[in-house]
Amino acid sequence: MSQEQILSINNLTVEFGSELGTQTALHGISFVMQRGRTTAIVGESGSGKSVTAYSTLRLIEAPGRITAGEILFRPTGLPVFDILALRPDSDALYNLRGNQIAMIFQEPMTALSPVHTIGNQVMEAILTHRPVGKAEAFMQATDMLRRVGINNAAERMHQYPFEFSGGMRQRVVIAMALVCQPELLICDEPTTALDVTIQAEILALIRDLKDEFNSSVLFITHDLGVVAQIADDVVVMHQGRILESGSVRQVLKSPLHPYTRGLLGAMPGLPGLQPRRHDKARRLATVNDSQGTTDFGQHPLISLNDGRRVALPQAKIDEALKP
Amino acid sequence: MSGFILRRLLAMIPTLLIISVIVFILIQLPPGDIISATLASLQQQGMEVSTEQIAALRAQYNLDDPMVVQYLRWITHFVQGDLGYSIKYQQPVNTLIWDRLGYTVLIAVASLLFTWALAIPIGIYSAVRQYGFGDYFFTVVGLLGLAIPNFMLALILMYCGYSWFGVSVGGLFSPELAEAPWSSAKFMDLLKHIWIPMIVIGTAGTASIMRVMRANLLDELSKPYVVTARAKGVRPLKLIMKYPVRIAINPFISTIGWLLPTLISGEAIVSIVLNLPTTGPLLLQALLSQDMYLAGSFIMLLSILTVLGMLLSDILLAALDPRIRYE
Numbered sequence: 001m002s003q004e005q006i007l008s009i010n011n012l013t014v015e016f017g018s019e020l021g022t023q024t025a026l027h028g029i030s031f032v033m034q035r036g037r038t039t040a041i042v043g044e045s046g047s048g049k050s051v052t053a054y055s056t057l058r059l060i061e062a063p064g065r066i067t068a069g070e071i072l073f074r075p076t077g078l079p080v081f082d083i084l085a086l087r088p089d090s091d092a093l094y095n096l097r098g099n100q101i102a103m104i105f106q107e108p109m110t111a112l113s114p115v116h117t118i119g120n121q122v123m124e125a126i127l128t129h130r131p132v133g134k135a136e137a138f139m140q141a142t143d144m145l146r147r148v149g150i151n152n153a154a155e156r157m158h159q160y161p162f163e164f165s166g167g168m169r170q171r172v173v174i175a176m177a178l179v180c181q182p183e184l185l186i187c188d189e190p191t192t193a194l195d196v197t198i199q200a201e202i203l204a205l206i207r208d209l210k211d212e213f214n215s216s217v218l219f220i221t222h223d224l225g226v227v228a229q230i231a232d233d234v235v236v237m238h239q240g241r242i243l244e245s246g247s248v249r250q251v252l253k254s255p256l257h258p259y260t261r262g263l264l265g266a267m268p269g270l271p272g273l274q275p276r277r278h279d280k281a282r283r284l285a286t287v288n289d290s291q292g293t294t295d296f297g298q299h300p301l302i303s304l305n306d307g308r309r310v311a312l313p314q315a316k317i318d319e320a321l322k323p
Numbered sequence: 324m325s326g327f328i329l330r331r332l333l334a335m336i337p338t339l340l341i342i343s344v345i346v347f348i349l350i351q352l353p354p355g356d357i358i359s360a361t362l363a364s365l366q367q368q369g370m371e372v373s374t375e376q377i378a379a380l381r382a383q384y385n386l387d388d389p390m391v392v393q394y395l396r397w398i399t400h401f402v403q404g405d406l407g408y409s410i411k412y413q414q415p416v417n418t419l420i421w422d423r424l425g426y427t428v429l430i431a432v433a434s435l436l437f438t439w440a441l442a443i444p445i446g447i448y449s450a451v452r453q454y455g456f457g458d459y460f461f462t463v464v465g466l467l468g469l470a471i472p473n474f475m476l477a478l479i480l481m482y483c484g485y486s487w488f489g490v491s492v493g494g495l496f497s498p499e500l501a502e503a504p505w506s507s508a509k510f511m512d513l514l515k516h517i518w519i520p521m522i523v524i525g526t527a528g529t530a531s532i533m534r535v536m537r538a539n540l541l542d543e544l545s546k547p548y549v550v551t552a553r554a555k556g557v558r559p560l561k562l563i564m565k566y567p568v569r570i571a572i573n574p575f576i577s578t579i580g581w582l583l584p585t586l587i588s589g590e591a592i593v594s595i596v597l598n599l600p601t602t603g604p605l606l607l608q609a610l611l612s613q614d615m616y617l618a619g620s621f622i623m624l625l626s627i628l629t630v631l632g633m634l635l636s637d638i639l640l641a642a643l644d645p646r647i648r649y650e
Contacts, residue, residue, distance in 0.1 A: 057554055098556035105554075110547040113566050115644055125555045160645045176555070 005074065006184055006216045007033040007056070012069035014051050014060060014240075025051045027240045028069065030301075033184075033233075038210065038217040040231035040248070042224060042263065047237040049220045053186045056218070057097050058083065075100050075183050099129040102177035104206075106189040108169035112161040118145075119157030122176045129180050144175040147212075148205060167198035171205065178209055185210065186218045191226060203230055224267055228252055236260050242301060246308025256310045256320045327641075331634050342626045343401075347394045350615050350622075356386055357410045357613045384410060397619060407616025411609070416620045419605065424624060426495060427601040430520050430590060435582060437525035438532055439575070445529075446536025447568060450544060458537075465530035477523045477596045484519070493598040495520075520597055524590050528582070532575065539574060543567035577640045580633035584625065 014026040026048045033039045041049040054060050056071055066084060073096070074080040086093040102125075105111040112121060122141040126132060132140070138157065145153035148171040161169055170190060177185060187206060191199040207230055210217050219230055227234055227248060234251040236244040236259065244257040255261045301309040302317065310317060355363075358380050365372055381387050385396065397407060406416035445465070449458040481493065494501065500512045543549065544567050552562050591603030602621060609618035641647045 059550060059553055094556045094558060096556070097554055103551075103554040105547055105551060107547050111551045113548040113552070113570070114646060115570055116566075117645075124552075124557065128556050162646055173551070176551075 004035050005032045005072075006035040007074075007218070008072040009052070009056075010070050010072070012052065012055060012071065013067045014048070014055055015065050015067050017063040017065070025064070025240050026055070029237070029240070029242050031235050031242060031245055033216055033218060035216055036214065037232040038207075038219055038230055039233045039235065040219045040221060040227045041235045041237055042221060042227055043237035044222060046239070048240040049222075049237050050188055051240075052237075053103070053188050053218065053220050056083065056184075056186060057101055057103060058086070058088070058093060059103075073101070073184070095129065098125050098177075098182070099180045100182055101184045101186065102180065102182035103186045103188065104170075104173055104177050104190045107193050108166055108173055109193065111173050112169060114161055117158055117160055118164070118172050122157070122172065122179055125176050125179050141175070141179060144179045145172070148172075148175045148178075148209070149201075150175070166194055167201065170194060170198075170202055174202070174205065174209070178213060178215075181213050181215075183215055184218065185215050186220070188220045189222070190219075192221070192223070199226070206230065224252065224263060236263070242309070242311065244308070244310045245301075246306070246310075250306065250308045256308070256317060257312060324641075328634070328638065331637065335630050335634070338630060339623075339627060343398055343623055344394070346619055346622045346626070347390075347397065350610075350613070350619050351390060353613065355613065357615065358384075358386060360613050361410075384408075397616065401620060401623065406620035409609070409614050409617040411612045411614040411617065416617050419617065420602075420621065420624070423600055423602045423605055426599070427590070427603070428628070430517065430524065430599070430601060431583060433517055433521045434524040434528070434590075435579075437521045438528040441525070442529045442532035443536050443572070443575070446533045447540060447563070449533065449537040450540035451563065453537075453541060461533065465533045468526040469530035471526075473523055473527055473590075474592045474596045476526060477519070477593050480519050480523060481597070495599055520590065520593060520599055523593050523597070535574065536571060539571035540567055543571050573640060573644055576643055577636050579639070580629065580636040583632040584629045 009032070010030045011028040012026050012030070013024070013028045016023045016025055029048070029052065031039075041052060043049045051060065051064070055066055058066075060066055069084060071083040072080050073083050081092070083093075083096065086096070112118070119138065119141060122144065123134070123137040126137040126140050127134070130137070130140075142153045142157055145156065150156055150168065150171055156164075161172070164172065170193075174190075185206075190206065191202050194202060203226065206217065206219075209215075217230075219227075221227060231248045234245060234248050235242055236251065236257065238259055244251060244255065244260050251260060252264065255264060299311040299313055301311050302314065303309050304317070312320070358377060362372055362377065385393065388396075400407060404417075406420065408414075409416050409419055412419055442465075445461045449461055452458050495516050496509065496512050497516075500509045503509055544563075546567070549562070549566055552566055557565070590599070590601060591607055593599070594601045594603040595607075602625070606618065606621050608614075609621060
């Protein structure tokens, strides 16, 4: 693992036990995140992108189980360590959560406790990880709320989540995650529950704060439009496997894998820019329309010279690379 | 907040007036009255009572007035603090009732605290260790407690207390202290006796509260805000107590008001078995002998307690849950 890599996930396998047998949510996925960059994981529901995010903080709960793999994390100035090797009750794991790696969640409406004040919940992150008193924690929390764009922060510290709008709540959640200045910020579909104008504001906020705090971001989303706005690198997932990864330019401009092309084809865009359809030209294509039930999963990822990886046989890659 | 309490107190007045009318009608509903009930038992014993005597008694207690007049007389005296006169016991209701009401509230509160102290931690444990050995074990024990009738448990405990420790466990006091004025010795004696009714009455509610707590908490444990707190690095015990338990406990606070009447009426049989000086047995006697002022005043006082309990629940809930507004 080089100095530039902040996170390296190797052969991560996660299974969920159920009465019908074991479901494998992640089939031994591997990818690396470069320090200071934003890596997006895209995929449909059930592709395993949230499971990847939760595994990084060891938040997978029964019946889920991480059965194999390692997640190497290298905080600045500290030796690299395997997150999956930490004991479940170790100080190192609790120090990791919220301090070195923080997480922003999808649903700002429910991600905050309804009966505790905003201040209480933001201060809790500080008090858990920093040796400071309540007065100092209050100062830091208020300051952080101000930086995520909440006016009258000192007054709003005493308010409850129901007194905030959805976008404002998401700002609080972001403040809560960033207040300990984590090196890695995981965003699990942070804009999915918000309307489009608020989405843009929140994306801009995450991007600015990432630069300000010099963090790296792992961004989970199903929205390729959001990927284009925020990501440097992209990992495309499907049914617990990685199908393609590379820089945002490589993956979005010249996708190699047919699934990635299908995803791009399923994006709403201007009429005329849509890929040609064989039937009912007025309806938007879905991934299923273009890809059907093709099983993409069985090819190992092949690394190309330009740094991208794709799960296709060499012959198909050559074919796709032909101009 | 104070405006809210004042409004609620004012709203209690019409509620209680309606309750008083219903109570009075219900007590008068069975055929006959205290005089005919007493007369019947006297005649059974072979005693002759002349019609003049009966008429004199009826006149003495104003039993021949129309019901409305009787009601108005009762309720106007009631609000002035005069609860009427018990014909059966030949004493003012005031002298009969207050000690018993005090002990009833004492036992009710003690059982409630016992139930909560036992059921809520077990409920939390059962939820956190769902489907574990402890969860099943406590569920079985709790359901056993629910299934065993209270009086049965009282009899068993009395038997055990007597045969193993040689102490008489009936009543709230030892015989030599029962009539004595209050002293630290009498208080210690009370503590020695109160645990049996506390356990007997408390166990019945334990099972249901345990299961409700478990279900509430299981609901809350999977809520996103719990994951948020875990991702923040909060330790498990602190996390569970601060977030999901805090929310799962709200329904209990809001039902304190309903618990008071069940605790008070639920202990009647236990009180008879354990010979407790509480309201249950006296109320039962009053109803059987149609001693209307005693029964009516009793039920009215219990109703007032219940309505006050509801108000208490609402105030506590509003204090606990910021989403509840007073307006």
